[in-house]
Amino acid sequence: AQKVTQAQTEISVVEKEDVTLDCVYETRDTTYYLFWYKQPPSGELVFLIRRNSFDEQNEISGRYSWNFQKSTSSFNFTITASQVVDSAVYFCALQGGSEKLVFGKGTKLTVNP
Amino acid sequence: DGGITQSPKYLFRKEGQNVTLSCEQNLNHDAMYWYRQDPGQGLRLIYYSQIVNDFQKGDIAEGYSVSREKKESFPLTVTSAQKNPTAFYLCASSILGLAGDNDQETQYFGPGTRLLVL
Numbered sequence: 001a002q003k004v005t006q007a008q009t010e011i012s013v014v015e016k017e018d019v020t021l022d023c024v025y026e027t028r029d030t031t032y033y034l035f036w037y038k039q040p041p042s043g044e045l046v047f048l049i050r051r052n053s054f055d056e057q058n059e060i061s062g063r064y065s066w067n068f069q070k071s072t073s074s075f076n077f078t079i080t081a082s083q084v085v086d087s088a089v090y091f092c093a094l095q096g097g098s099e100k101l102v103f104g105k106g107t108k109l110t111v112n113p
Numbered sequence: 114d115g116g117i118t119q120s121p122k123y124l125f126r127k128e129g130q131n132v133t134l135s136c137e138q139n140l141n142h143d144a145m146y147w148y149r150q151d152p153g154q155g156l157r158l159i160y161y162s163q164i165v166n167d168f169q170k171g172d173i174a175e176g177y178s179v180s181r182e183k184k185e186s187f188p189l190t191v192t193s194a195q196k197n198p199t200a201f202y203l204c205a206s207s208i209l210g211l212a213g214d215n216d217q218e219t220q221y222f223g224p225g226t227r228l229l230v231l
Binding site for chain 1: 171
């Protein structure tokens with residue numbers, strides 16, 4: 001069985017602070033894919049990143065960065081210098097082999113001005 | 114513009130009524146999916162279709178039905194058998210279905226439909 005755990009239910013920060021969203025996953029597959037999606041108040045899920053299990057290289061995209069560590073089964077997401085527009089619910093998701101996409105319960109991030 | 118559209122944005126259902134949620138995509142994607150989201154919860158898969166005229170049950174298919182007569186359309190019917198239909202429903206699509214192993218499996222989502230029971 002596959003499982004994604006986002007232990008942080010809600011996080012509140014002040015603008016310009018850095019914030020890290022945690023994601024821990026469980027799978028028995030050797031080939032799998034990890035995702036992060038953003039859900040702003042409008043409701044639509046916005047795709048942010050996809051990472052396969054053979055690529056542990058960390059990635060940076062503007063103010064966003066992702067830290068993938070197979071040894072700890074974690075795929076954490078950091079926002080640097082947070083902005084009010086970053087306020088949203090962020091979902092981590094796992095897809096193993098030809099399996100379905102499994103979502104965590106999400107972390108609600110509130111960035112206060 | 115290419116994308117996924119869902120309608121209506123809000124839908125009200127009376128007791129014993131069937132209602133249909135629309136999902137259309139003009140991305141030429143083969144696969145389409147329906148998810149249900151409850152407050153404070155992640156998304157749960159209702160049904161998915163990897164090709165026209167074929168679809169499979171997801172984790173919570175009871176009380177729902179779908180059809181896939183056209184590549185660009187994947188409507189979801191919430192039947193009267195679904196006793197707790199109040200939720201946010203999201204449709205998604207991907208270039209390929211679940212058997213792929215590359216970026217073409219990435220799912221892209223529509224804006225969602227919020228279903229409420231009167």
